[in-house]
Amino acid sequence: MSGTVQSQPESPWARAWRGFKKNRLAMASLVFLLFVSLMAIMQPLVERHITRFTVVENHPCHRYMPPGARGIPRDNFLLAPIADEASARADLNRDGQWTALELSEALAHEELAALDDDGDGAINPAELDAAPRALTAPAAAVLKSLDKDGSGTLNFEEARALIDLFPIGEANAWTRRFDTDADGRLSAAEFPGLPRPATFWAGTDSLGRDLTIRLVYGARVSLMVGLLATLVSLVIGLIWGAVAGWNGGRIDALMMRTVDVLYGLPFMFLVILLMVVFGRDIRLLYIAIGAISWLTMARIVRGQVLALRNLEYVQAARAVGASTASILFKHLLPNALGPILVYATLTVPETMLTESFLSFLGLGVQAPYTSWGALANDGARAGVMVTYPWLLIFPGSILTLTLFALNVVGEALRDVLDPRSQNG
Amino acid sequence: MLRSLGARLLQNLAVLFVVLSLSFLVMKLAPGSPLSKDRDLPPEIEAMLAEQYGLNKPLAAQYFDYIGRLAHGDLGPSIKQEAPVADILLAALPYSLITGLQAMAFALLVGIPLGILAAMRPRTFWDHATMAISTLAISVPNFVLGPLLILVFALGLGWTRTGGWAGWSDSILPSISLGCFYMAYVSRLTRSGMLEVSRLDHVRTARAKGASETRVVLVHILRAGLLPVVSFLGPAFAAVLTGSVVVERVFNVPGIGTFFVDAAFNRDYFLVLGAILVYSVLLVMLNLAVDLVYSVIDPRITLDGKQA
Numbered sequence: 204m205s206g207t208v209q210s211q212p213e214s215p216w217a218r219a220w221r222g223f224k225k226n227r228l229a230m231a232s233l234v235f236l237l238f239v240s241l242m243a244i245m246q247p248l249v250e251r252h253i254t255r256f257t258v259v260e261n262h263p264c265h266r267y268m269p270p271g272a273r274g275i276p277r278d279n280f281l282l283a284p285i286a287d288e289a290s291a292r293a294d295l296n297r298d299g300q301w302t303a304l305e306l307s308e309a310l311a312h313e314e315l316a317a318l319d320d321d322g323d324g325a326i327n328p329a330e331l332d333a334a335p336r337a338l339t340a341p342a343a344a345v346l347k348s349l350d351k352d353g354s355g356t357l358n359f360e361e362a363r364a365l366i367d368l369f370p371i372g373e374a375n376a377w378t379r380r381f382d383t384d385a386d387g388r389l390s391a392a393e394f395p396g397l398p399r400p401a402t403f404w405a406g407t408d409s410l411g412r413d414l415t416i417r418l419v420y421g422a423r424v425s426l427m428v429g430l431l432a433t434l435v436s437l438v439i440g441l442i443w444g445a446v447a448g449w450n451g452g453r454i455d456a457l458m459m460r461t462v463d464v465l466y467g468l469p470f471m472f473l474v475i476l477l478m479v480v481f482g483r484d485i486r487l488l489y490i491a492i493g494a495i496s497w498l499t500m501a502r503i504v505r506g507q508v509l510a511l512r513n514l515e516y517v518q519a520a521r522a523v524g525a526s527t528a529s530i531l532f533k534h535l536l537p538n539a540l541g542p543i544l545v546y547a548t549l550t551v552p553e554t555m556l557t558e559s560f561l562s563f564l565g566l567g568v569q570a571p572y573t574s575w576g577a578l579a580n581d582g583a584r585a586g587v588m589v590t591y592p593w594l595l596i597f598p599g600s601i602l603t604l605t606l607f608a609l610n611v612v613g614e615a616l617r618d619v620l621d622p623r624s625q626n627g
Numbered sequence: 628m629l630r631s632l633g634a635r636l637l638q639n640l641a642v643l644f645v646v647l648s649l650s651f652l653v654m655k656l657a658p659g660s661p662l663s664k665d666r667d668l669p670p671e672i673e674a675m676l677a678e679q680y681g682l683n684k685p686l687a688a689q690y691f692d693y694i695g696r697l698a699h700g701d702l703g704p705s706i707k708q709e710a711p712v713a714d715i716l717l718a719a720l721p722y723s724l725i726t727g728l729q730a731m732a733f734a735l736l737v738g739i740p741l742g743i744l745a746a747m748r749p750r751t752f753w754d755h756a757t758m759a760i761s762t763l764a765i766s767v768p769n770f771v772l773g774p775l776l777i778l779v780f781a782l783g784l785g786w787t788r789t790g791g792w793a794g795w796s797d798s799i800l801p802s803i804s805l806g807c808f809y810m811a812y813v814s815r816l817t818r819s820g821m822l823e824v825s826r827l828d829h830v831r832t833a834r835a836k837g838a839s840e841t842r843v844v845l846v847h848i849l850r851a852g853l854l855p856v857v858s859f860l861g862p863a864f865a866a867v868l869t870g871s872v873v874v875e876r877v878f879n880v881p882g883i884g885t886f887f888v889d890a891a892f893n894r895d896y897f898l899v900l901g902a903i904l905v906y907s908v909l910l911v912m913l914n915l916a917v918d919l920v921y922s923v924i925d926p927r928i929t930l931d932g933k934q935a
Contacts, residue, residue, distance in 0.1 A: 228759075464638070464642055466861065466862050466865075468642065468646065468865065468907075468910070469646075469865050469868055469869060469903070469906050469907060469910055470865075471865075471866075471869035471872075472650075472869070472887070472902075472903050472906060473646070473649060473650065473653070475872070475887070475888065475891065476650060476653050476654065476891055476899065476903075477653060479657075479888070479891040479892055480653060480654065480656070480657030480658075480891065480894075481657065552766065556768055559768055559770075560768065560770070560870075560873060563768075563770045563873055564872070564873065564876070564888055576768075576770070579768070579770060579771055579774075580770070582774075583770065583771075583773075583774040583877060585789065585790070588774055588777070588778055588782075589778070589782055592778070595771075595774055595775075595778075599768075599771035599774070599775070602768060602771065603763075603766050603767050603768070603771060604766075606765075606766035606767075606768070607762060607763055607766035610762050610765060610766055611762060614762070
């Protein structure tokens with residue numbers, strides 16, 4: 204039988220996937236969504252190895268740092284491996300012990316050495332300009348004011364004023380942490396190595412928390428609430444729609460009329476009320492959102508069941524005595540899966556939007572934990588927006604991009620799975 | 628027609644009643660009371676205040692008190708603001724109404740032409756560009772769009788103020804950020820509705836009889852093609868009211884939404900219930916108006932929801 208060209212016809216799912224792949228915007232959106240989900244799932248790993256700042260740790264000395272600035276992670280510090288040379292250099296008075304002051308100086312020196320691209324031991328204007336920190340004046344003016352010897356460059360002594368990477372307060376706290384014999388200084392046995400600076404890739408907020416890891420954590424909350432709320436709406440919508448469509452007649456008319464009436468109700472106000480009065484429990488959050496998002500799903504399912512229930516194969520199943528439940532779940536729903544999947548996908552951005560809306564009002568996840576809506580709320584405060592725009596732009600654009608990607612994927616799915624539909 | 632209108636009104640009244648009762652129950656089941664958040668009051672004064680506002684009666688008695696007063700047109704007192712709820716809401720209503728109606732006007736006046744543009748040139752650059760823009764507009768939450776508009780037009784260009792309400796010009800940015808989503812949705816509904824209708828026989832007949840393209844589009848396609856838009860208006864009004872809660876906060880508009888959230892936080896029972904009542908009544912009236920318009924445009928639909 205080797206002459207057969209194709210033993211099996213292409214399955215509808217394979218055909219749909221082939222069609223989906225042709226839509227470049229949808230494929231790009233899918234990749235973006237996979238990336239965001241991956242980061243969200245791996246948040247603990249991202250926190251430990253990439254940002255090294257944790258979601259909750261705040262650095263009073265690093266409030267409102269711009270993207271690219273650097274700091275020393277405190278809660279989740281990873282120390283640089285002990286390098287004798289570096290340790291010796293940090294020990295300024297050569298007593299074999301390290302004080303907080305010495306550590307602070309050593310780290311400032313390392314930081315300046317990192318800025319000093321040409322390695323000449325001085326910071327020139329171009330290097331100062333490239334430094335990822337907020338200067339209160341143009342680099343040239345700053346340089347002129349600090350350049351005491353008039354050399355046109357800043358030696359490390361002069362540039363020390365620019366570095367607040369590891370201020371003495373943090374250095375003290377950090378030293379206390381390792382100072383097991385509480386003598387105010389670290390011995391060689393206590394000193395595990397210099398702390399390693401990390402970059403605030405997306406800047407910091409009003410409490411000096413790293414926005415990058417907060418965005419990743421926000422993705423976790425926003426995506427999870429979006430998915431769970433969609434699941435809740437899917438369950439209610441499936442049951443409501445299937446019961447209405449299967450029974451037909453007066454029951455159907457009554458149930459669908461109820462859906463019509465519910466469509467016009469300001470449910471959101473009840474949800475706001477619920478969230479305000481019963482604490483901000485995340486379970487309540489997605490159940491409440493799901494409970495107000497099932498209406499369209501019920502209509503879709505009902506339409507599908509209504510269209511399918513009189514087909515011959517269903518009649519045949521009924522004739523051989525299959526139970527209603529088995530007909531619904533084994534024969535009807537699998538055939539209606541396409542449109543259901545499409546609308547479930549399109550419900551996700553809707554529920555995520557509702558979640559961020561509630562979080563924006565301060566009704567979502569409790570501080571210090573966060574979601575994208577809560578982050579956008581922090582950034583949208585009147586005084587913050589102008590001076591520290593990254594606090595609005597990063598959460599706002601990542602939320603918008605994710606919703607956009609979800610909508611694009613949902614619409615592309617609709618084009619390939621439910622081509623007759625012309626809605627929206 | 629009048630009979631079905633009456634039936635609709637009765638049905639809406641029942642729905643209003645259910646919403647109000649549910650809200651009452653949620654508020655009363657919640658921990659805390661409007662008096663508890665103040666500085667510690669001496670017990671006798673607290674008892675006196677509770678007596679004054681009827682908070683010491685059993686739940687059912689409080690409920691019937693409230694409904695009874697409502698029947699006389701009395702929305703009760705705001706416990707926190709020490710003013711009648713009706714006065715507070717009446718003062719706030721115009722701001723919310725202007726913002727909401729302008730948002731819908733923006734949605735329709737921009738969305739429908741965009742949809743027509745896309746539908747007249749399907750599968751061309753114009754179509755794809757319009758639809759991509761509308762997907763983007765659907766994806767931007769209004770609480771992100773609002774601050775961005777402030778950043779650009781108020782702080783950057785200095786054309787408007789950043790918030791508050793001193794005159795009509797302060798309503799422009801709130802209305803746009805509130806209406807943007809619906810503008811995008813309306814443009815898609817217009818496009819798909821028109822594309823569907825343009826394949827129908829009566830359109831082909833009109834073309835065959837030599838009607839001008841403008842006439843075909845505006846008279847024969849648009850009228851039927853806009854039906855999905857009209858039926859979307861009901862849910863859209865509900866969502867616009869909801870969205871106004873956030874937009875009013877972003878732009879510091881002294882509307883009902885601002886009062887609503889604060890009142891819920893403060894357990895200011897009568898103010899919360901009053902706000903929900905106003906929202907629901909608005910919604911019911913707007914929905915009724917939409918249905919009336921619908922039955923005028925599409926004679927096949929009657930008001931009680933049955934197909935004639």
